[in-house]
Amino acid sequence: xxxxxxxxxxxxxxxxxxxxxxxxxxxxxxxxELAAREGELSRELAKGRLDxxxxxxxxxxxxxxxxxxxxxxxxxxxYVWYQTSAELFSPPENRWSALARAKMAESRSLWxxxxxxxxxxxxxxxxx
Numbered sequence: 001x002x003x004x005x006x007x008x009x010x011x012x013x014x015x016x017x018x019x020x021x022x023x024x025x026x027x028x029x030x031x032x033e034l035a036a037r038e039g040e041l042s043r044e045l046a047k048g049r050l051d052x053x054x055x056x057x058x059x060x061x062x063x064x065x066x067x068x069x070x071x072x073x074x075x076x077x078x079y080v081w082y083q084t085s086a087e088l089f090s091p092p093e094n095r096w097s098a099l100a101r102a103k104m105a106e107s108r109s110l111w112x113x114x115x116x117x118x119x120x121x122x123x124x125x126x127x128x
């Protein structure tokens with residue numbers, strides 16, 4: 001069970017690293033989530049379960065949440081998922097936790113560079 005969880009966390013980290021390399025994939029993912037949420041809200045409105053004002057509020061909130069998700073650092077999430085795989089789901093040490101441990105260092109280094117480029121002050125302990 002721990003090996004499967006470690007693999008899942010590692011693959012989630014890989015997804016976020018890929019989104020860092022290709023931000024358009026990340027945006028497309030969250031745009032699709034927004035479209036699904038808006039469709040759900042439209043159905044609720046059509047069935048009379050939501051009034052127009054509630055629909056508008058929820059649609060604006062869903063759009064805001066999408067914008068926030070797209071703006072978040074993909075490297076931060078990649079690091080956290082790798083850390084989860086390497087530290088939370090081992091021992092026993094397994095293939096996925098070993099891979100994640102190696103990728104942790106890479107993603108953390110890239111995350112630090114990203115923070116420095118954005119002139120965001122940080123201390124190393126803040127990245128744990």
